[in-house]
Amino acid sequence: MKQEVIIAGFGGQGVIKAGVLLATAAMVEKKHCTHFPSYGAEMRGGTANCSVIVSTSEIASPIVTNPDTVIAMNEPSFDKFQPKVKKGGLLIYNSSLISKKPNRNDIEILAVPANEIAEGLGTPKSANMVVIGAYVAKARPVTLKNIKSSLPKVFPGKEKFLAVNKNALDKGTELV
Amino acid sequence: MNKRKRLSPKSSKPKRSMLKTKYKTGERMLMKGNEALAEGAVRAGCRFFAGYPITPQNEIPEYLSWRLFEVGGTFIQAESEISAINMLFGASAVGARVMTSSSGCGISLKQEGISYMTAAELPCFYASVVRGGPGLGNISPAQSDYFQSTRGGAQGDYRVICLAPNSVQEMGNFPKLAYDLADKYRNPAMVLADGLLGQMMEPMGFTFDFIDVDKLPPKDYILTGCKNRKRRIINTLRMDSDRLEKFNWKLYEKYKRIKENEVRYEERYTDDADIIIVAYGTAARVSIDTLVRGREEGIKIGLIRPITLWPFPRKIINELASRVENFLVVEMSIGQLIEDVQLAVEGKAKIHFHGRPGGNVPTGEEVLKAVKQALK
Numbered sequence: 001m002k003q004e005v006i007i008a009g010f011g012g013q014g015v016i017k018a019g020v021l022l023a024t025a026a027m028v029e030k031k032h033c034t035h036f037p038s039y040g041a042e043m044r045g046g047t048a049n050c051s052v053i054v055s056t057s058e059i060a061s062p063i064v065t066n067p068d069t070v071i072a073m074n075e076p077s078f079d080k081f082q083p084k085v086k087k088g089g090l091l092i093y094n095s096s097l098i099s100k101k102p103n104r105n106d107i108e109i110l111a112v113p114a115n116e117i118a119e120g121l122g123t124p125k126s127a128n129m130v131v132i133g134a135y136v137a138k139a140r141p142v143t144l145k146n147i148k149s150s151l152p153k154v155f156p157g158k159e160k161f162l163a164v165n166k167n168a169l170d171k172g173t174e175l176v
Numbered sequence: 177m178n179k180r181k182r183l184s185p186k187s188s189k190p191k192r193s194m195l196k197t198k199y200k201t202g203e204r205m206l207m208k209g210n211e212a213l214a215e216g217a218v219r220a221g222c223r224f225f226a227g228y229p230i231t232p233q234n235e236i237p238e239y240l241s242w243r244l245f246e247v248g249g250t251f252i253q254a255e256s257e258i259s260a261i262n263m264l265f266g267a268s269a270v271g272a273r274v275m276t277s278s279s280g281c282g283i284s285l286k287q288e289g290i291s292y293m294t295a296a297e298l299p300c301f302y303a304s305v306v307r308g309g310p311g312l313g314n315i316s317p318a319q320s321d322y323f324q325s326t327r328g329g330a331q332g333d334y335r336v337i338c339l340a341p342n343s344v345q346e347m348g349n350f351p352k353l354a355y356d357l358a359d360k361y362r363n364p365a366m367v368l369a370d371g372l373l374g375q376m377m378e379p380m381g382f383t384f385d386f387i388d389v390d391k392l393p394p395k396d397y398i399l400t401g402c403k404n405r406k407r408r409i410i411n412t413l414r415m416d417s418d419r420l421e422k423f424n425w426k427l428y429e430k431y432k433r434i435k436e437n438e439v440r441y442e443e444r445y446t447d448d449a450d451i452i453i454v455a456y457g458t459a460a461r462v463s464i465d466t467l468v469r470g471r472e473e474g475i476k477i478g479l480i481r482p483i484t485l486w487p488f489p490r491k492i493i494n495e496l497a498s499r500v501e502n503f504l505v506v507e508m509s510i511g512q513l514i515e516d517v518q519l520a521v522e523g524k525a526k527i528h529f530h531g532r533p534g535g536n537v538p539t540g541e542e543v544l545k546a547v548k549q550a551l552k
Binding site (some may be wrong): 021032035037057 | 204206315358371372376461465466537
C-alpha cells in the first residue's frame with residue numbers, strides 16, 4: 001500500500017498542519033510516512049503546500065510529482081495541482097472558495113464545501129479538518145480513529161479545540 | 177510544537193529539572209530533519225551555538241534559539257558567519273561542546289575558522305544543509321558541496337570528518353557521533369545534509385540517552401585558568417618550519433588513524449550484484465528505490481552508501497571492483513563523489529554517472545533507466 005497526497009491552499013488554511021496530522025496517524029499505525037512542505041521563498045498570501053506519503057514499505061523520496069490524491073483548498077492550488085493528479089486518482093476541492101469546475105474526466109472528484117461546513121460548526125478554521133475527514137473516509141490511508149487520537153500530539157496545549165476538530169472530521173466523513 | 181519556555185540568557189543557570197531530556201530514548205515521533213539534528217546536538221551535549229541565517233537550514237538556529245536556554249546553554253546569532261565560527265573557536269578552547277550550522281555559501285566563509293580549529297586541534301561540530309550552487313544558487317536540495325566538505329577549502333593540510341545522513345533518524349543520531357569523534361581526535365567533524373533531509377518530516381526516535389555534560393571525559397588541553405597547574409597555550413602560528421613540519425606529520429598520523437578506524441558505510445545486496453550504485457544522502461534514498469525496482473525485474477543491483485564521506489570507504493569499493501564490472505555513481509551534482517569512487521576503483525571496473533544538479537532530485541525510475549543504460 002502506498003498513498004501519495006498533496007495538500008495545497010493559502011497560508012493560514014492549515015494545509016501543512018493537516019499533512020502533519022495525516023503523517024502522525026500513519027506513524028501511530030507503524031506505517032512508513034514522510035511529510036515534505038514547500039519551503040523558502042514563499043509569498044505572503046501565496047500558496048502553501050505539502051506532500052505526504054503513507055506506505056507499508058520504505059519510502060525513497062518524499063517529493064511527490066504525480067499524487068494519488070490532491071486536496072485543493074483555494075483556486076490557485078486547484079489550477080496548479082489538478083493536472084498533476086494521477087490517472088484514476090482523486091481530487092478533493094474546497095467548493096466554498098473554488099467556483100471553477102474540474103475539467104478532468106479520468107479521475108474521481110469530490111467537492112467539499114469545507115468553509116461553509118466549518119462555519120456551520122462555529123469554527124471557520126477547522127475547514128482543513130473537514131477535508132481530511134473526507135479524504136480519510138474516501139482513500140483510507142489511515143483510520144479515522146488514529147487521526148482523532150493523533151490530534152493532541154499535533155495540537156499540544158489546544159485541548160479546548162479537540163471536540164471541535166473531531167466534529168469537523170466527522171462532518172467530512174459524512175460527505176463520502 | 178511543544179510549549180516553548182523562554183528564559184533570558186542572564187538567568188541561564190539551568191535548574192536541575194531542565195537538564196532532563198525532552199524526549200524519552202526510543203520514543204517515536206514525527207520530526208523535521210533540521211529539528212532532529214538540533215535536538216540531537218543538544219542531547220549530545222551541545223551548549224554553545226553561534227550562527228547566521230540561511231535557507232534551507234533556518235530551523236536549526238530557530239530551534240536552538242529557545243532550546244539551548246532550557247539546558248543552560250548559549251545561543252548567539254552572530255553578525256556574520258566569520259564571527260560565528262571564531263566564537264566557536266573560543267568556546268571550544270574553554271571546553272564546551274560547540275556547534276554551528278549553515279548552507280554552502282555560509283560554510284565557505286566559515287572554512288577559514290575551521291582551518292584554524294584544525295590547527296589548534298580544537299573539536300567542533302557543524303552541519304551543512306546543502307542548497308543549489310554555485311554562487312547564491314537556489315534553496316533547493318543539492319549535493320554540490322561534496323568537494324567543499326571533503327576537500328576543505330581553507331588553507332593548509334587539514335581534514336574534517338564528514339558524516340552523511342540519509343534519513344531524519346540519522347539527522348538526529350549523527351550529532352552525537354560527530355561530537356564523540358571530534359573530541360576523540362580533537363578535530364572538527366561535520367554532518368553533510370541537504371535541503372530535502374533538512375525540510376522533510378519522518379518518524380524517528382533518539383537511540384541514545386540525554387548526555388550529562390558534567391560527566392563527559394575531562395579535556396587536558398582546555399583553558400580553565402592555570403592556577404596550581406602549568407599554563408596551556410592554544411595557538412595556530414608555528415613560525416619555525418621544523419616545528420610546523422613536526423606538527424603537520426602529527427596531523428598526518430592522526431588522519432591516518434581516522435582513516436583506519438572510522439570508516440562507515442552501508443552495504444546492500446552486493447554479494448551477487450552485476451552493478452553497484454554508489455550514492456550518499458538523498459541520492460542513496462532514491463537509489464534504494466531503484467535497487468528494489470531493479471531486483472523485481474531481475475536486475476542484480478547492489479548499493480554502497482558511504483556514511484563517512486571522509487574518511488571514504490575506499491577499501492570496500494576497491495574489493496568489490498575486483499569482481500563487479502560496473503559501478504554507477506548517483507549524485508545531485510555534475511560529478512564530485514565520482515572522483516572518490518574513481519580513486520577507489522583504481523581502473524578495475526567501468527564507472528558510470530547519473531547526476532541531477534541545480535536543486536532537482538532524481539526519481540527511482542530515472543536511476544533505473546541509467547542502470548539499464550550502463551548494463552547495455
